[in-house]
Amino acid sequence: MVRSSAADPPSGLLSWGQRRARWVLAATVLGSALTFIDTTVVSIALPAVGADLGAGSAGLTWVVNGYTLSLAALVLLGGSLGDRYGRRRIFLLGVACFAGASALCGLAPDVTVLVAARALQGIGGALLVPTALAILQSSFAPEHRARAIGAWSGLTGVAAAVGPFAGGWLVQTTSWRWVFLVNLPIALAVVLIARRHVPESRDPAACPQLDVPGAALLVSGLGALTLGLTTAAGDDPSVPRTGGALAAGAGLLAAFLLRERHAVSPLLPPALLGRRLFVVANVITFVVYAGLGAVFFVLVVALQVGAGFSPVAAGLSLLPVTALMLLLSPSAGALVHRVGPRVPMTAGPLVAALGVLLLGRAGPGSHYLLEVLVPAAVFGAGLTLLVTPLTATVLGALPTEQAGLASGVNNAVARTAGLLAVAAIPLVGGLGETGLTDPARVREGFPVVMGVCAGLLAAGGLLSAVALRPAVRDRS
Template sequence: MTGPAGPGGPQELLSWGRPRARWVLAATVLGSALSFLDATVVNIALPSLGADLGAGTAALTWVVNAYALTLAALVLLGGALGDRYGRRRIYLLGVTVFAASSALCGLAPDVTVLVLARAAQGVGGALLTPAGLAILQASFAPADRARAIGAWSGLTGVAAAVGPFVGGWLVQVASWRWVFLINLPLALAVVVISRRCVPESRGPGPGARPDVPGSALLALALGALTYGLTTAAEAGPGAPVPVGLLAGGLLLLAGFLLWERRAPAPVLPPGLLGERLFVVVNLATFLVYAALGALFFALVVTLQVGAGFSPPAAGLALLPVTVLMLLFSSRVGALMRRTGPRVLLTAGPLLAAAGAALLGRLGPGAGYVLDVLVPVTVLGAGLTLLVTPLTATVLAALPEGRAGLASGVNNAVARTGGLLAVAAVPLVGGLEGGGLTDPQRVGEAFAVVGRVCAGLLLAAGLLSALLVRSPGAESGPARGGPAPAQPPGKSGRSGGSGPSY
């Protein structure tokens, strides 16, 4: 069976179980794991690298957000580049950039170099993340695509479960630098396998030139908003510099939306804003992932600095979330067929909000089982109810032919929510200066952050209860019914792959 044309004509599609098919799956799993794990494992290393490099709260926040900023702003552009210039080519370029910047992170002599290298990592992630699943979609025969993507999802889920513990162990027995340097052999394996086994593919037709100006405007807007929130913690929210940065960010965001109305191939087609269900579910996505971004960032720091747990214990804290999602996400998809999305999109955030509120009790003397694992399990149960319906509803809110676009936009919205929320943590928690290294201040701040995150999740549940309807009830072109899905962006199209937990 032949498929879309590659560089030299139509390519032979792969069948499940063939040796080459296994190698293609291995290349995409390893590459995606690089990007997924960096979003969580680095948080565990923050206390150690902060002490080693003498970094304060603002600098540590940028270690996380420099990566999230470039990834959120450029992931849609990365999908478009893969469709136009070749998915394997862009995937290999992304893996190479990611590996080179990981080496620079691991060898960084100071926090400034580390932050710049993290931004470069985000660029690599934005190139490799959407290309990985697009390669699976284009390489496998139609009858085997769902199986291949399901195997990809399960294997990357295992990596997400094991990775934070391995990262914490590396921090404890070696150095925080190995959290980055361990990426190098993985990236080398991806490059070797991809060059030997992964077929090239492109989108149908030559396509329009990718929207580089729009992506640049979005990156500048998110950068100004993030920097404004970060500086507000030090200078005060009413100081001229943060106010100017936030105002400038909003103006740049408005400029981005205006540009998209006239761009020949916009990364965010303006017609999407007229799709009511799509807008509502993406707003809920923003609230949910803002809560998760802030909560997960603050949790692993609080466990180590505020509660005195080891890095491996901090890495294991989020394991219940991953395990519950791996075990029960498909069952939630089946349940959604009977209940519709609104019930689960309401109950999931409410249950997750209860877990976030329970986590607010962390501090000196906290018990690991009752004060950490039990609340995280409640949080994970809520996310398990929430994530599959959220993604399936986003995909079903647009016609089937635009599922890749729906997935990519939802992925970018989720990452933007986390980016801005992490930038706001020092301001909300009063952690300016060296607050992230002060046990008492960290404990007090986490109680506040936990309540704010619970409020964001409650708002997402209320929004869903009031405004979400079954996709088939929406006006406009016929939609396909929602099917079980993965976390935002884990779609087989070139829209991207969602944030890890």
């Protein structure tokens, strides 16, 4: 008679400490790190991309938004594909797509090819991001899942912290192309590990029909809005073209919402809109992450182009943010448990807004420690207060069995906010045409953009104070 043990669960699921469990964790961490690192290092490379490929502000914003657009619009569909066809299979497909697109990015002869390759990267990210966590959830025994997901969060956080420095070093010592090409050996390692060690899983209750028309409407609508905002930033914008794109985007998104009301397996179930707390938390997410998306884009560009710092220094400017979030996020979670989400979600964005205003003063001759790293630490302290309570509020607004859906929708909302904010930066800061590569115009427009971002963050804090009532629970 063979006795079961904690190291060998009777169900066949993995337990913490098993050799295979470590390999599964390694595959999901490395796969997720591809997308997390890529988000920060590409912004650092933008000045070099503009100089090498002759790209203007519109081209540079599309280098970021081509990726964000496809990722934001398709991440929910990616999760559904994993549930239906197998999470390991879709995860591997996402990694392969991301790697192939990274190679194309690194070899791109012009900005048009680079933007198209970035859109393919976003498709790969939409496949691997939701399936990575789903693999951990389905592979580990219930009593070991929290520890596995906690380890995943910590290790991907370390990767996110190293990414900006590594990206700045690559740009400064080699070429911006290596920011993309370095993904290839990591992706190869993920594929080899996953094929050998990651078990396959799927959801037997998954709906056989996928909401492909809904995804197409969402991609088209967000793409049209992004095009409209980007076009409006030109020195001589075409009002009919801009207005037409914005109107088309609004119409397509309205059609998406209408489609979701009648779809068999909607990406955005209409019942979610009846959950007051869930809706409020996602509105706050949209407002706050619009500001954050613009800050993370424009800061590293302005520090290089406007203030004259090196790519490495620009990358290291984000280190205090990541370090504080890694060190203090558990304490923020404990604070939420004691006082609820309202206080930290009010204070966090307000503190972050102060940090953004201070960062907006950076320019030529600025003291790096006092005028970049210290304000970045203030910004990071605000984010630490905000992010964990916001995530907990979103997940707690729906039943436990819908946690994956809650996380996916909130992820899509956050990325959509960043997508539209980055598209609007040249318009808001007067940085159209070649503005993002012109030192004088960057120095003039950077404080304006950062002021608007601080306003968005402050609005998110005030909205939290008004809409999150500690004595009232969401009963819908």
